[in-house]
Amino acid sequence: xxxxxxxISYLVLAAVTAVLLVMTILQSAGVTGVxxxxxxxxxxxxxxxxxxxxxxxFNPKLSVYHIGFYxxxxxxxxxxxxxxxxxxxGQSVSAAPPNIESITPTIAYQIKQQGGDAGELTDFYNRIxxxxxxxxxxxxxxxxxxxxxxxxxxxxxxNPTSNVKHYEATLEFRASDGSTETETLTVNHPIYHGGxxxxxxxxxxxxxxxxxxxxxxxKKDKTEFLSDAGIVLTVIGTFLMCFGKARxxxxxxxKDGQDKKDKKEKDKKKTAGKAPGTKPQKAAVKxxxxx
Amino acid sequence: MTSTLLRIVxxxxxxxxxxxxxxxxxKNNILKRVSFGLWMAAIASNVVIVGNNWxxxxxxxxxxxxxxxxxxxxxxxxxxxxxxxxxxxxxxxxYFIILQAVxxxxxxxxEASASVWSFPPALQSAYFVPHVFSYMISYCLVAVxxxxxxxxxxxxxxxxETRLRQYENGxxxxxxxxxxxxxxxxxLGALWANACWxxxxxxxxxxxxxxxxxxxxxxxxxxxxAAPLKxxxxxxxxxxxxxxxxxxxxxxxxxxxxxxxYS
Numbered sequence: 228x229x230x231x232x233x234x235i236s237y238l239v240l241a242a243v244t245a246v247l248l249v250m251t252i253l254q255s256a257g258v259t260g261v262x263x264x265x266x267x268x269x270x271x272x273x274x275x276x277x278x279x280x281x282x283x284x285f286n287p288k289l290s291v292y293h294i295g296f297y298x299x300x301x302x303x304x305x306x307x308x309x310x311x312x313x314x315x316x317g318q319s320v321s322a323a324p325p326n327i328e329s330i331t332p333t334i335a336y337q338i339k340q341q342g343g344d345a346g347e348l349t350d351f352y353n354r355i356x357x358x359x360x361x362x363x364x365x366x367x368x369x370x371x372x373x374x375x376x377x378x379x380x381x382x383x384x385x386n387p388t389s390n391v392k393h394y395e396a397t398l399e400f401r402a403s404d405g406s407t408e409t410e411t412l413t414v415n416h417p418i419y420h421g422g423x424x425x426x427x428x429x430x431x432x433x434x435x436x437x438x439x440x441x442x443x444x445x446k447k448d449k450t451e452f453l454s455d456a457g458i459v460l461t462v463i464g465t466f467l468m469c470f471g472k473a474r475x476x477x478x479x480x481x482k483d484g485q486d487k488k489d490k491k492e493k494d495k496k497k498t499a500g501k502a503p504g505t506k507p508q509k510a511a512v513k514x515x516x517x518x
Numbered sequence: 519m520t521s522t523l524l525r526i527v528x529x530x531x532x533x534x535x536x537x538x539x540x541x542x543x544x545k546n547n548i549l550k551r552v553s554f555g556l557w558m559a560a561i562a563s564n565v566v567i568v569g570n571n572w573x574x575x576x577x578x579x580x581x582x583x584x585x586x587x588x589x590x591x592x593x594x595x596x597x598x599x600x601x602x603x604x605x606x607x608x609x610x611x612x613y614f615i616i617l618q619a620v621x622x623x624x625x626x627x628x629e630a631s632a633s634v635w636s637f638p639p640a641l642q643s644a645y646f647v648p649h650v651f652s653y654m655i656s657y658c659l660v661a662v663x664x665x666x667x668x669x670x671x672x673x674x675x676x677x678x679e680t681r682l683r684q685y686e687n688g689x690x691x692x693x694x695x696x697x698x699x700x701x702x703x704x705x706l707g708a709l710w711a712n713a714c715w716x717x718x719x720x721x722x723x724x725x726x727x728x729x730x731x732x733x734x735x736x737x738x739x740x741x742x743x744a745a746p747l748k749x750x751x752x753x754x755x756x757x758x759x760x761x762x763x764x765x766x767x768x769x770x771x772x773x774x775x776x777x778x779x780y781s
Contacts, residue, residue, distance in 0.1 A: 268709065310718070380636040390636030414639035415714050426716045446716045454718060458705045465701045469694040 233284035239277040246270055267452060271459040279467060291471025295464045302460025309453035364445070368421045369401040375430065375441055394430050396441055412443075423447055521630040524570065527563050528588075528626045534560030535619035542612045557615055564592045564622065577637065580650045583770070584628040590654050591621040597658045597695075605691040609684065613665045617658075645710035652703035653728075657762055659696030660735070663689045664759035667752045689755055690742065697735050704728055724778040727765040734758035 247270065279294045374397040379387040396412045400420055410418050417426045426444040448454075534556050541553035567588050571579030579585040598614040601607035670685035707725070708718040719725060734757045741751035769778070 388636065391639060392636065393642075394639050415643045415710075417713065417716070424716065426714075428715065444716045451712075454712075455709070458709060462698070462702050462705050465698040469698045 232280065236277050236280035236284055239273065240281050243270060243274040243277060247274065268455055268459060271456050272463065275459055275463045279463070291467050295467025295469070295471050297464070298460045299464025299468055302457045302462075302464050304457075305460060306454055306457025309450040309457060312450045312453075313448050366421055366423070366445075367403060370420075371399050372396050372441055372443075373399050377430065394427060396427050396430070396443075398425070417446075424451075524567060524630040525626065527567055528622060528630075531560050531563040531567070531591075532619055532622035532626055534563065535615055535622055539612055539615040539619060542615065560615075560618070560622075561592065561595050564588065564595075564618070567625075568592050578647050578650075580647070581637075583767075584625060584630060586650070586654075587621050587625045587628070590657065591618045591625070593654045594618045594621075594658045594662075597655055597662075601659075601692065601695065605688075605695070607688060607691065610662060610666070610688055610692075613662050613669075614658075617661050617665065640714050643710050643714065645706050645713070649703055649706040649710060652699045652706060656696040656700035656703060657766070659692045659699075660731075660755065660758055660762055663692035663696065663755050666692070667755050670752060686752070689752065693735055693738060693755060697732075697739065700728075700732055700735065704732060722778060724765060724769045727761055727769055731758050731761040731765060734761055 250267075250270075275298060279291075279298065282294050283289060283291065376393075376395040376397075377391060378393040378395075380390040380392045382388050394414055398410050398412050398418070398420075400408045400410070402408070408420075410420070412418050412425060412427045414427050417424050419425070424446045426446065428442040428444050430441045538553045538557035538560055541549050541556065544550060544553065568579055568585075571581075571585045571588060575581055575585075579589055594614050594617055598607070598611060601610060601614075666685045666689045670682055670689070673681040673685055707728075711720065712718045734754045738751045738754040738758070741747040741754065
């Protein structure tokens with residue numbers, strides 16, 4: 228059983244390593260969004276679990292607790308280092324294009340686009356600026372929002388309420404060769420384009436001027452997969468450490484109980500061998516007690 | 519179900535929990551069985567409210583504090599079953615029951631949200647349910663652990679070594695079970711925030727308080743391993759409960775502008 232488990236864990240480890248290698252090659256070839264989202268978290272989870280099982284199989288004396296200990300602390304370090312790299316690796320330029328007001332100060336640039344009507348927006352924007360720091364980021368593509376849709380919840384009578392159910396922005400990108408590409412952007416589902424991860428942050432009706440204010444976030448974070456890996460390591464490590472410790476203790480307790488049982492039987496045999504009339508001794512150790 | 523009816527069921531549930539707790543200390547076997555029956559009835563009425571909230575929402579009932587606390591109370595029972603069988607925690611049953619009673623008493627004074635809830639776009643995420651549920655499991659366990667800490671002070675005062683050891687082991691098992699779920703909840707929140715707002719961490723009041731709660735528990739786990747500091751470890755579980763209460767209630771009430779304003 229142990230041998231089979233070892234073989235399975237090694238095979239899973241090899242398979243996941245191969246998947247990670249393919250993903251790395253894809254990322255290097257320019258495919259965006261490979262190391263992000265739920266699939267990469269799932270891959271990392273399988274990787275870490277199979278790594279832990281393999282470690283245990285390689286050295287059975289290494290307890291689950293210890294494997295958890297190393298994974299957890301390595302995970303925290305990796306997460307913090309990736310955060311540090313993200314914080315220090317910023318970009319800076321100097322101007323903001325018209326109709327765009329930049330808000331957040333660091334590498335992530337939040338823009339507000341006034342309008343929303345395709346007729347008003349004839350130009351594709353190819354840079355965004357930050358008015359507070361004077362930084363601007365230029366893209367090697369242009370973009371615009373030709374359409375924006377807001378759905379509202381309905382009351383019991385079927386009339387729309389003021390509570391928003393769904394935001395959906397249509398983003399049109401124009402490459403340097405003039406070709407265009409359209410993508411749909413919703414909250415919680417960022418899209419990838421030109422090395423940027425683009426988020427739909429919020430949208431609200433500007434009642435004074437009668438237009439929709441759409442807030443987008445452009446983010447370039449090359450260490451995102453490291454952060455995800457750190458999270459996966461930390462969570463799995465914590466579970467292994469906390470639950471593994473409990474299991475180890477339970478095993479020790481059972482072993483201890485078995486030892487006491489053996490001692491009891493040995494003592495019984497001893498007393499049985501003594502001369503008749505001798506009062507048998509109580510050999511059992513008063514056991515129990517909390518673990 | 520109307521809000522008045524919900525309130526009545528809530529009151530019945532709370533009273534049944536109190537009765538089950540009181541009778542649970544009886545030496546008589548019959549009293550113990552009655553206590554168990556009352557506890558089951560209390561859980562059933564608790565589950566009725568949770569089920570009603572679920573139907574009204576058409577989604578997991580984590581919409582308002584009222585719904586979260588009702589669910590939390592029912593979660594105590596689930597967590598107890600695990601602790602009972604995996605960590606030999608039968609002696610902790612009354613403490614789980616009394617906390618369920620306290621939570622349901624709080625729920626009784628809250629306004630029942632019987633109307634259909636509007637689910638904002640930011641909350642429409644696959645991370646939402648596991649994030650909240652992980653926190654609920656950990657909150658239950660930390661609450662019971664903190665109660666055991668208070669009881670351990672009494673045992674220490676009475677110099678009842680057996681009880682003290684039992685409580686200390688109980689606290690350790692509860693924290694060991696709850697801590698990973700708290701870590702999972704926090705990191706699921708971080709992944710969700712990255713998918714929604716483009717940041718794993720925003721130094722929001724709720725986030726900081728939940729981080730402090732985790733740090734308190736990790737201090738407990740580390741102190742417990744260091745001989746000269748072991749005797750102070752318990753205090754950090756109590757501190758973790760205080761932080762947990764601040765995270766759950768006070769940040770929403772007095773936290774000002776928060777990204778977690780709807781939670």
